[in-house]
Amino acid sequence: MKDAQPKSIYLKDYRKPDFLIETTxxxxxxxxxxxxxxxxxxIRRNPEAHTPSLPLTLHGQDLELISLHIDGKxxxxxxxxxxxxxxxxxxxPNEFVFEAEVKINxxxxxxxxxxxxxxxxxxxQCEAEGFRKITYYLDRPDVMSEFTTTIEASESEFPVLLSNGNLIDSGKRENGQHFAxxxxxxxxxAYLFALVGGTLDFIEDxxxxxxGRNITLRIFVETKDLDKCDHAMLSLKKAMRxxxxxxxxxxxLDIFMIVAVDDFNMGAMENKGLNIFNTSCVLAKPETTTDAGFQRVEGxxxxxxxxNWSGNRVTxxxxxxxSLKEGFTVFRDSEFSADMNSRTVKRVEDVSLLRTLQFAEDGGPMAHPVRPPSFIEISNFYTLTVYEKGCEVVxxxxxxxxxxNFRKGSDLYFSRHDGEAATIENFVKAMEDASGRDLTQFTRWYSQAGTPRINATDAYDEESGTYSLTLTQSCPTTPEAKQEEKQPFHIPVAMGLLGDAGNLPLKLQGQPIDADTEDNTNLVLELTDFEQTFVFEGLNEKPTPVLLRDFSAPVKLNYNYSREQLTAIMSRDSDGFSRWDACQKLAVAVIEDVxxxxxxxxxYDIDHAFIETCRAILIDQSLDKAMVALMLQLPTEAYLSEIATEIDVEAIHFARQYVRKALAESLSEELESVYRANSNPEPFSASATAMAKRSLKNTVLSYLIxxxxxxxxxxxxxxxxxxTNMTDELAALSAIINSEHAGESLRDQVLQDFYLRWSDEALVVNQWLTAQxxxxxxxxLERVQQLMQHEAFDIKNPNKIRAVIGAFCxxxxxNFHREDGAGYEFLADQILTLNxxxxxxxxxxxxxxxKWRKYDSGRQALMRAALERIMSEPELSKDVYEVVSKSLKD
Structure with missing residues (x-):
């Protein structure tokens, strides 16, 4: 660092603001x-701060001060x-008018x-602390003010001038200027402030x-992108309803606006009434956008x-x-997407992200609770833990x-805290008051880091017809929280028992049967101690437990399933998520064999039963095509790495590829039949049914290739x-460029043709870059270095960086984890540039x-050396310093 090393900011040190800003x-x-x-x-002094003589301290960065006035002086x-x-x-004074004039670049x-x-x-982009780069201000979320914004610019260059709220005045100035x-x-x-000025067109609805109020809806884009806004507008109207x-x-408000921006660090930003979006999250049409892209835009x-409510009206x-606003809102958007599409498929997608990336975050040097106790740079805490795990807590x-009762709790939360800056305690208290439930122990999910582990053992007594299920919980020590043993979490474990003919009725010993329950084959157990035993009675056969149905808690489960039990769950359980999960567990076991x-x-022997199970899934006409596609997709290398004690890069890659090829060759006739059955040309539709059909077809193609x-x-x-759509086109392109059989000439030709066809579509080009x-x-690595020299790459554009550097690393x-460490040196170079x-x-x-500690000793040394080289940079930003210093900490 150029100066002293950055200091941590602690939650325990929070105090109310010394001043409040009434109007801005x-x-x-x-x-x-x-x-x-x-x-x-x-501005006025905050009567609740009890600081009558403190000076006024405002935030400000990279500002050139022109003048300052207090009450006109x-x-x-x-x-x-x-x-x-x-x-x-x-x-x-205690109350005053502060005026500043600054210049920015x-x-x-x-x-x-x-x-x-x-x-x-x-x-x-003002979240989290960007407003201080605009003017001097109390840039903290608990200082809330009423904003009036006037923008003046050249009318010919910037005919569109937008900010938060409702337009109250506009007109022309001298010398070709205009204002709004x-x-x-x-x-x-201040973090919810927004401004846009440019040459933009819009669609309106x-x-x-x-x-009965009529709201004007507008999506602003560059003129060339007007034909890509309909899906976003439809998604907005669905979300509002x-x-x-x-x-x-x-x-x-009277108007709701979205603006698409090509250079944006985030996906999108919820500024009040004027949402600013990364183009990748708003532009969509079949020719240029994959099905995943359509779903991302909707979500x-x-x-x-x-x-607008969970974040703006209550911030x-x-x-x-x-996570008060982000975890809650991710839960809301997840439920929305589940209602609009397939609930099971959405759940599988969400859990896959959580178990692959968020669990890895929990196990790494940046591990932190859903509510972190400290940070150096808040931008580093827009994490999967805050968002995705925060969603799972809700x-x-x-x-x-x-x-x-959840709806009653949310109603109470919004009515109590409308117009306020709230805390997680406020949210939980509203849920408690509305339901009568005590969630004191549950709140440990917000304060304890790490992924809890549940170990399950069982015993069946044939004579008495009872089945005992014992659950024990633990949570490993994390760098952020140095507890040898964390306090037990309150964990909801949704479960069922599977018999030879299907799901069995559940009767917990000592508890009456709930006559109002329509489904007596599903039960939520509440694990609150380090160890608890649950006894079920009235069973005439030894059951197979189906635990964490619908992934009812973000935990790692250990139960010694046999492969026969996993096959039974895949075939007969009523919960779609559990069927997919059993398929993944079986695939992991087969890959680990190899x-x-x-x-x-x-x-290398492949379990024949696994092949036959996949064959049965492939030809089962009763299954949803999207679920067939998901069940046929093998666990990713990222997931296999996350569950490994020590990551063996070559073994994971080889084994997964070997199993894929063995499946493809054993099931080639069935795969080809399914491919052709789902390849009939028909008009494009973004419906769940049409997307499912394309998903299955392209999953099958990835096997056939x-x-x-x-x-x-x-x-x-x-x-x-x-x-005729980007989903099919990109799937075919990826299949060819990943095929050894295609040959270099053909691979180069299809890549060149694709680029020439889509070079004017930045989002499509980004997908082309990522595929390579x-x-x-x-x-x-050499291919990526060449891509960075291509005219389509721009080191200043976050989407390009993510498409090439992020996708590769x-x-x-x-390839990134080459034994010679060249991938690590490459990434260190890019980070130092972007710093x-x-x-x-x-x-x-x-x-x-x-994640360097999870690799073999040779790679550990090379990865650590790359981190140390970054750390030696004398002018390291707070953002990079925090991550690197925590990664190197013993």
Whole structure:
């Protein structure tokens, strides 16, 4: 670091703000390198802070001060002090008007925080602490103010001028300038401020709320992208209706706007009434967007809209409470997507992400509770733990309370805290008061880091017809919380018992049968002690336990299932998630067989029963096609790495590829039959049924291509040539470029043709870049280095960085983890470059290196050396410093 090493900020040190800002008036005169920002703030001392004589300290970074006034009086330099991140005025009255005029440089702002330029557009990103790069302010979420914003700019260059709230005035100025004034009547913290200025077109629609108010809906994009907005608009209207029906929440302004921005660190931002989106999360049409892209747009549009209440109307008191808005809103958008599509498929997708990446985060140096006790740079805590695990914590509350009481709790939470900056305790208290449940122990999910482990053992007494299930819980020590043994969690374990003919009725010993329960084959056990035994009676056969149905808690489960039991669950259990999970467990066992043989230089045998089980799944016409596709997809190398004690890169890659090929060759006739049955040309539809059909077809194609036959290659080429949608086109392209049989000439040709066809579509080109970065054939690093020299790559654009560097380092393990350490050196080089340009993106790219302790000693030394080289950089950003220092900490 250039100065002293950064200091941690602690939750325990929170105190109420010394001052409050009643109203905020802003005036922007937009200029690429010299935008002038004038602020007029009505400030008063906070009577609850008990600090009558403290000076006024405002946040501010990279600001050129022009003038300061208090109650109209110009302040002299001797009356204030400017630090690297603050402005301090020693003497101020109890109530006053603060005025500042500053100059900022949007064009030179490569951090993409605050006000910056994206191509020809001005835009802002203020969460978490970007507003301090716009003007001097109390930039903290518990300071909420009513904003009025006037934007002035060249009318010819920037005809569209947008900010939060409702448009209250607009007009022309001299010299070709024009202005627009926006007023947001709802108090908000500075992180929810937004501004956009540019040459944009929009599509418009309306929505009538349940109370009869007509809301104008607009999506602003560059003119070339107008034909890609319909899906986002439809998703928005669905989300607005769903929020009214499921939560009783109605939109509150006269207009709701979305703007698509090409340069954006995040996916999207919920600024009040003016959501700013990464283009990848709003633009969609069949020719350029995959099915996964369509679903992502629907989910993200809904997520940001739902924030209007869970985040905006009720915001978080401080950044330690981040999951209060994000975990809750992820739960809301997940339920929305489940209602709009397949609930089981959505659950499988969510759990796959959680178990692969969030569990790895829990086991790494950046492990932290859902509510972290400290941080150095808050941007590093927009994590899967805060979002995805935070969602699962809310889901567990929903499971424990039931849907009706959960709705009562959310109603109470919103009514109690509307217009306030709330805490996790406020949320939990509302749930307790509405339901009568005591959630004191449950709140440990917010304060204890790590992934709990549940060990299950059982015994069946044939004579008495009783079955005993013993569950024990534990949680490993994490770097962030040095407890040898953590306190027991309150864990809901949804379960069933499977017999020869299907699911068995459940009767817990000593408990009456609930006559109101329609389904007596499913039960939620509440594990609250380190060890508990549950006894079931009235059973005439030894059952197979089906535990964590619907993945009822974010835990790791250990039960010694036989392969026959897993096959039975896959075939007969009523819970779709459990069937998929059993398939994954069986596949892991088969892959581990091959890994062990590979390490011992022995013959590689594939369990014949596994092949036959996959055959049965493939030909079962009664199954949902999307579920068939999911069940046929082998566990990823990332998941196999996460569950490994020590990651054996080559063994994992070899074994998974070997099992894929064995399945493909054994099931080639069935695979080809299913492929052709699902390849009939028909008009594109984004329906769940149509997406399921494409998913199955392309999963099957990914198997057929590994048979390395002329016929499979011809199928892929024919699909590529005939594709009328990006899902099929990209699947075929990926199949060909990953095929050894295709040959270098053909691979180069299809890549060149694809690029020439789509070079004007940035989002498609990003997918083209990612497809190449993740090819696992030898030479992956060299291919990525060449891609970085391509005209389509831009080191200043986060989407390009993620498409190439992120995709390679996080999604191509066998090439990134080369034994010579060249992949680690490559990533260190990129992080050092990005540290100066965009520290947020740099810190997020570090994740693969943070897992160095899980590899063999040779790789450990090389990965640690790369981290130490980054750490030696004298001007390391806080973002990167925090991740690297925690990764190297003993």
């Amino acid at each position: 008036e802003l005036h922007f005169n937009l200029d690429p390198s010299a935008t002038v920002v004038k602020s007029r703030l009505k 110009t302040l002299q330099p001797s009356e204030y002090e400017i630090g690297p991140e603050t402005l301090t005025i020693n003497t101020v 949007p064009e030179g702002n490569t951090s993409l925080e605050g006000l910056y330029k994206s191509r020809t557009m001005y835009c802002t 004034t926006w007023h947001d009547p709802f108090k908000k913290p 309306t929505f009538t709320t349940k109370s 769903w929020d009214e029906e499921v939560y009783g929440l109605e939109y509150d 993200v549009v809904a997520h940001e809209y739902f924030h 978080c008191r401080d950044w330690f409470q981040l 889901r567990m509350i929903h499971t424990l309370l039931g849907a009706e 890994m062990n043989a590979y390490r011992g230089d022995q013959k 590994v048979t390395e036959t002329d016929e499979s290659l011809h199928l892929a080429q024919a699909q590529l040539d005939a594709a 970065a993740q090819v696992s054939r030898v030479g992956g 996080g999604g191509n393990p066998v 100066k340009l965009n520290p947020q993106i740099a810190s997020r790219l570090l994740t693969p290196l943070t």
